[in-house]
Amino acid sequence: MPKATFRIWRGDASGGKLHDYVTEVSEGMVVLDAVHQIQAEQANDLAVRWNCKAGKCGSCSAEINGMPRLMCMTRLSDLPLEEPVTIEPMRSFPSLRDLVTDVSWNFGVKKTIRPFGPRPADAPDGTWRIAEGDVDRVQEFRKCIECFLCQDVCHVLREHHLHEEFAGPRFFVYTAALEMHPLDTENRLGDLRGPQGIGYCNITKCCTKVCPESITITDNAIIPLKERVVDEFYDPIRRLLRGLRSG
């Protein structure tokens, strides 16, 4: 059976380095299979987070040959195996150990987003009536598996470390799903403009490129939200009206 070299980052918050492991590869293998094989045969304590192995749980995010990807959905046949395959943890989050990162910052951000606020029920039995077409728009956003690859690749977080001022693409998608829901009555535009810092996004579309669920993050979620923020706060006529009202 042919062999390939996997160059895996091992270490923790205090530092680490790449280690080479040579293992057998067979037809149909994905990167996560190779990592498991190395773990079972050569390095029992190699830390990797994973769960469904079918691209649905969003646990096995990593950087493979420098690209943020799910290890379970990256087939070895799509990689040049004559060179070592480099596998590193997501770099935008603190390292815990080896390929496992601390993504708890994301869960904290989610808590700050105003929850779904539906309008009063349309029928006496407590149910609503909505047109399928109206709710179709948010279905795409609900495909998100929270792998946080979009957060990993976003330069606002990765290069500029603005974790305190910027919610990141994942949470703009999440907010878009709420804002565009036909039943929702909550207004999140002030939060987007303020603490969630949507203005930092300069639409380089890196998040869209790495999304394993192919969500059109920039075009369908972030840009419409930016437009709503602009309409709300920067439209000159509205500004004038606001000024007149308050005067």
Next chain:
Amino acid sequence: MIRTLQDHGIHRGIDVHMECTVLKLLTDDGRVVGAFGYDRERGRFRLFRARAVVLATGGIGRAYKITSNSWEYTGDGQALAYDAGADLIDMEFVQFHPTGMVWPPSVRGILVTEGVRGEGGVLRNKDGRRFMFDDIPDLYKNQTADNEEEGWRYTQGDRNARRPPELLTRDHVARCIVREVREGRGSPHGGVYLDISWIKARLPNGEEHIKKKLPSMYHQFKELAGIDITREAMEIGPTTHYIMGGIRVDGDSQMSTLPGLFAAGECAAGLHGANRLGGNSLSDLLVFGKRAGEHAAQFAKRQAPGKIDEAVLEATVRAALAPFERGAGGEGPYKVQHDLQDMMQELVGIVRNDAEMKRALEGLAALRRRTAQAGVAGNREYNPGWHTAMDLNNLLTCSEAVTRSALERKESRGGHFREDYPSKDPASGGLNIACRKGPDGEMQIRREPIPEMRAELKGIIEENG
């Protein structure tokens, strides 16, 4: 549904201890008073004092080589409850789902939803024959289509049509697939064909229809197997999917036989009898998860805090850290796990018999000895080798319960099929097989009559004909 629940929970102020594994349920005076475990991130031990505990740990799929379950399905809840003194029942009833992926090897076992057959997908052997028409059990003859046309109409919503034989119970379809493969009529990689692409001949926009109705299956095969299911047939075979048995609970409160310990979802037993039907797991966990939570809360309010036995905590810590003392020179935990999976697959799988299961019991004893010698390298921080070494004990307890219960049930029923007793035995139909930890630490197996159904429930069943 998971995300909606999660979103709701976040704003209710619920604390979630992510990646935290429980090693021991703590008891005081015959009731549960807490749980003791560790966090994966740092390997720190954690004590949770609680007046009630609800187990929702899922199944035991990782006891088998081919499974649709993730690494977490190591029977933790069942083993914790058993070790604390609760009863397990129906452990012989393991469901093998007929359609898991078989190729490539790395995805073997991943589930292919029943929805494919529900939308008109058909099973064929290598000769192109729809073999499910060849073996329709007498019990289901009246409800099953005897021709392809009627089966197709059923999948398209015709209420007067009978269902196609592909939608017979999972155990039966799984055994038919095993038979086709054993008799040399399987596909190149040891499965059979599941074809949804043929519906293009029936529906003008078939390709779009398949993508719309089965988006995740389209994606799964495209990404993992390089197969376009709108054009080609899938190769599928049985995969360990679900255990009907588990922790014995009260049908109303979901409390186990150990006061203060509740269970819901797959780790609880009873609701699905010997065989679960498609879709019922989700309704089970929604309805009985809610009930378990409500009853646990009521129970907790009535209790005073219990006493934590320090000696138990110390013993649990000692046992948990023992693999580090043996170090990398000890028995490799992954190797033991793989050997267990191979053995259960071969000896206590879809088709069982007395001799093989007795061999499995001997094998389990040997694996237990090896587990006691398991060693790991490294430290406690996010160390999967260590976690695997500890999970082994749970897998072994559950595997033993499955095997002993399956030996005890000398008939075939639901998910449990014995080639040495291939028919149903009416007398056994009134019995549950129960497992309990004896005073000597050995597993005791008992045959117990199924409790009689309450009159008002009987009434409901009669009303609905």
